[in-house]
Amino acid sequence: MRVMLIDDSRTMRSIQRNILTQIGCSALEEAFDGQDALSKVNAFQPDLILCDWNMPVMDGIAFVRSYRAGGHRTPIIMVTTEAEKTRVIDAIKAGVNNYIIKPFTPESLSQRVRETLERARAA
Amino acid sequence: MDASTITPYIDSTRDVFRTMLGLPVTCGCPVHVRKVGAGDADVSGIIGMSGDVRGTVVLAFPMATAIGVVSRFAACSPDPESDDFADAVGELVNMISGAAKAKFDGRIVSISCPSVILGRGHRIQQMSDSIATRIPCGSECGPFAVEVAIRVAIPAVADVEARRLSA
Numbered sequence: 498m499r500v501m502l503i504d505d506s507r508t509m510r511s512i513q514r515n516i517l518t519q520i521g522c523s524a525l526e527e528a529f530d531g532q533d534a535l536s537k538v539n540a541f542q543p544d545l546i547l548c549d550w551n552m553p554v555m556d557g558i559a560f561v562r563s564y565r566a567g568g569h570r571t572p573i574i575m576v577t578t579e580a581e582k583t584r585v586i587d588a589i590k591a592g593v594n595n596y597i598i599k600p601f602t603p604e605s606l607s608q609r610v611r612e613t614l615e616r617a618r619a620a
Numbered sequence: 621m622d623a624s625t626i627t628p629y630i631d632s633t634r635d636v637f638r639t640m641l642g643l644p645v646t647c648g649c650p651v652h653v654r655k656v657g658a659g660d661a662d663v664s665g666i667i668g669m670s671g672d673v674r675g676t677v678v679l680a681f682p683m684a685t686a687i688g689v690v691s692r693f694a695a696c697s698p699d700p701e702s703d704d705f706a707d708a709v710g711e712l713v714n715m716i717s718g719a720a721k722a723k724f725d726g727r728i729v730s731i732s733c734p735s736v737i738l739g740r741g742h743r744i745q746q747m748s749d750s751i752a753t754r755i756p757c758g759s760e761c762g763p764f765a766v767e768v769a770i771r772v773a774i775p776a777v778a779d780v781e782a783r784r785l786s787a
Contacts, residue, residue: 505733506707506708506710506711506714507703507704507707508693508694508704508707508708508711509711511694511695512640512694512695515695551714551718551731551733552733553733577718578714578715578717578718578719578722578731579718579722580718580719580722581721581722598719598722599640599715599718599719600635600636600639600640600715600719601639601640602639
């Protein structure tokens with residue numbers, strides 16, 4: 498499993514990296530905002546993208562819209578503090594496949610990753 | 621400031637520390653203070669809120685508590701002078717503010733990217749028209765505080781209805 502992590506916080510990337518490694522992630526690429534992610538994603542070709550919402554320069558929702566506009570179908574999980582229903586709906590409309598709200602436990606993130614990949618395989 | 625405005629910050633502080641650090645936190649009785657950031661914190665994580673809830677949220681630590689909390693959160697012992705240390709403090713106040721803002725039902729609120737200030741005796745300038753409240757907190761890592769200086773706008777009934785229909 499190849500996963501791209503997009504978060505402006507090194508601490509959050511590190512926490513997510515540890516969880517993903519424990520559930521069998523074989524390759525990880527990290528980006529610190531949406532623009533950085535766009536510059537790396539095509540070369541990395543991830544199976545899954547975990548993306549924060551609030552980031553400087555290019556936020557997560559702008560990244561998702563731009564990435565989907567290029568015709569890419571890689572599943573995306575939004576990992577964010579944005580918990581309002583309207584935000585979740587905005588994210589899904591933009592092309593996010595799943596959503597997890599910070600703070601999260603290792604178990605809840607692992608579960609969300611598994612169900613997202615299973616849904617993507619079944620589609 | 622009424623309890624419904626402060627309770628979201630108490631709940632979110634407990635939730636963030638319990639979930640991300642496995643650290644139970646006790647919150648004491650909130651007290652009004654003249655300003656946020658006027659205490660004796662060595663490390664402050666700061667978030668601005670805008671929209672229907674406007675103001676500042678500060679997560680204020682003595683250095684010893686901050687070192688304990690960051691070590692537990694980041695699962696390592698970053699140098700307090702390092703970018704990683706500030707990053708961890710910023711992410712904690714980000715999660716606390718984000719979780720709290722979701723509890724302001726029916727209001728549109730945005731939060732800024734966090735800033736972190738280190739240094740004994742630092743002070744933070746706040747909006748002059750908001751009332752500051754300090755929530756004293758205790759934990760295994762030591763005492764700290766969440767300080768909130770916000771003003772909650774009361775949206776017009778028509779706005780609330782329009783937002784409800786567009787949601």
